[in-house]
Amino acid sequence: MQQSSSSIACLAAALAKAQIELINPERSMIATIRAEDKGGTEQILRYAPLSSVLELLRKTFGQHEIAILQATAIDQAAGVST
Numbered sequence: 357m358q359q360s361s362s363s364i365a366c367l368a369a370a371l372a373k374a375q376i377e378l379i380n381p382e383r384s385m386i387a388t389i390r391a392e393d394k395g396g397t398e399q400i401l402r403y404a405p406l407s408s409v410l411e412l413l414r415k416t417f418g419q420h421e422i423a424i425l426q427a428t429a430i431d432q433a434a435g436v437s438t
Contacts, residue, residue, distance in 0.1 A: 370420040377416050381408040 381404035389399045413424060 367422070370422050374416050374420045374422060377419075378412065380404075381412055384408070 383402040383404050385403050385405050387401045387403060389401065391397050391399065410424070417424060
């Protein structure tokens with residue numbers, strides 16, 4: 357049976373432990389951005405794809421029983437995600 361913590365203390369402790377184990381994902385993607393206002397100069401950026409970031413987070417957070425959630429809607433009256 358799934359349980360949720362009664363206070364933020366349990367979550368904070370689990371997050372602190374997970375952060376120790378997290379590593380930066382490989383920046384395997386390249387983006388070229390052309391500035392229109394600077395004479396068309398280009399800037400090349402390297403970044404990690406979201407799939408790589410989520411893979412690392414799911415593995416590490418799962419070991420510490422931390423779930424990653426994404427709200428699909430917000431109940432404005434109640435002020436909560438649904």
